[in-house]
Amino acid sequence: GAGVSQTPSNKVTEKGKYVELRCDPISGHTALYWYRQSLGQGPEFLIYFQGTGAADDSGLPNDRFFAVRPEGSVSTLKIQRTERGDSAVYLCASSLSSGTGPNEQFFGPGTRLTVL
Amino acid sequence: GQQVMQIPQYQHVQEGEDFTTYCNSSTTLSNIQWYKQRPGGHPVFLIQLVKSGEVKKQKRLTFQFGEAKKNSSLHITATQTTDVGTYFCAGYKGNSGYSTLTFGKGTMLLVSP
Numbered sequence: 001g002a003g004v005s006q007t008p009s010n011k012v013t014e015k016g017k018y019v020e021l022r023c024d025p026i027s028g029h030t031a032l033y034w035y036r037q038s039l040g041q042g043p044e045f046l047i048y049f050q051g052t053g054a055a056d057d058s059g060l061p062n063d064r065f066f067a068v069r070p071e072g073s074v075s076t077l078k079i080q081r082t083e084r085g086d087s088a089v090y091l092c093a094s095s096l097s098s099g100t101g102p103n104e105q106f107f108g109p110g111t112r113l114t115v116l
Numbered sequence: 117g118q119q120v121m122q123i124p125q126y127q128h129v130q131e132g133e134d135f136t137t138y139c140n141s142s143t144t145l146s147n148i149q150w151y152k153q154r155p156g157g158h159p160v161f162l163i164q165l166v167k168s169g170e171v172k173k174q175k176r177l178t179f180q181f182g183e184a185k186k187n188s189s190l191h192i193t194a195t196q197t198t199d200v201g202t203y204f205c206a207g208y209k210g211n212s213g214y215s216t217l218t219f220g221k222g223t224m225l226l227v228s229p
Contacts, residue, residue, distance in 0.1 A: 033216075042120075042204050042219030043159060056216050091158060102149065102208045102217055107158040 002026075004108035006092050012114045013082055021077040021111045025094030032075050033105060034067055035091040043091055049075060050097060082115045089113070119143075120207045122220035130228050135192040137223035139205035147208050148181060148188045149217060154201040162190075162203075195227045 035043035151159035165181035
């Protein structure tokens with residue numbers, strides 16, 4: 001595709017349920033990022049993949065959050081035992097890899113997660 | 117941890133007026149990026165600054181990186197209604213090659229015709 005895609009666009013779930021959010025990055029982008037954005041805030045870093053491996057997962061708030069990228073392309077963010085505080089827009093971004101620092105990140109449209 | 121602060125949080129201008137948003141980091145940055153997010157949209161990359169004291173221009177937008185590489189600014193000359201949105205700076209600190217950015221809270225710009 002032409003850009004980063006994310007599915008679903010909206011997800012409503014009940015407290016305690018498990019959810020999976022999917023990100024399909026731009027073809028050829030080896031770097032993939034997950035962010036969480038709450039109203040009135042900037043994107044908050046969650047995890048960064050370089051290829052298949054999580055290069056930096058320091059932003060994951062707790063062990064209920066987990067992400068995978070098994071083939072180095074599509075990534076899935078998994079949230080267990082969801083809480084109302086998890087409600088936010090989850091953004092995925094991808095970029096060309098660089099060993100000298102960050103490149104331009106291309107963001108997807110996001111998944112709006114609402115936990116009732 | 118690294119903190120990136122932006123001021124003002126919000127600004128409302130009349131079309132044709134100038135606008136400036138400021139970004140300050142608690143630590144020295146390797147580089148800084150700026151993004152624009154339209155209402156209901158996602159962040160879109162504007163520019164990256166790398167060198168101390170660097171100034172870059174994109175039409176009516178002027179970006180500066182401070183000499184100490186701890187602050188940056190975005191100035192828009194003669195705003196237009198198409199400039200409406202939230203402008204974020206995002207700082208990169210590490211030298212490990214890991215590409216993690218810390219975003220500020222953004223400055224929301226509203227332009228009245």
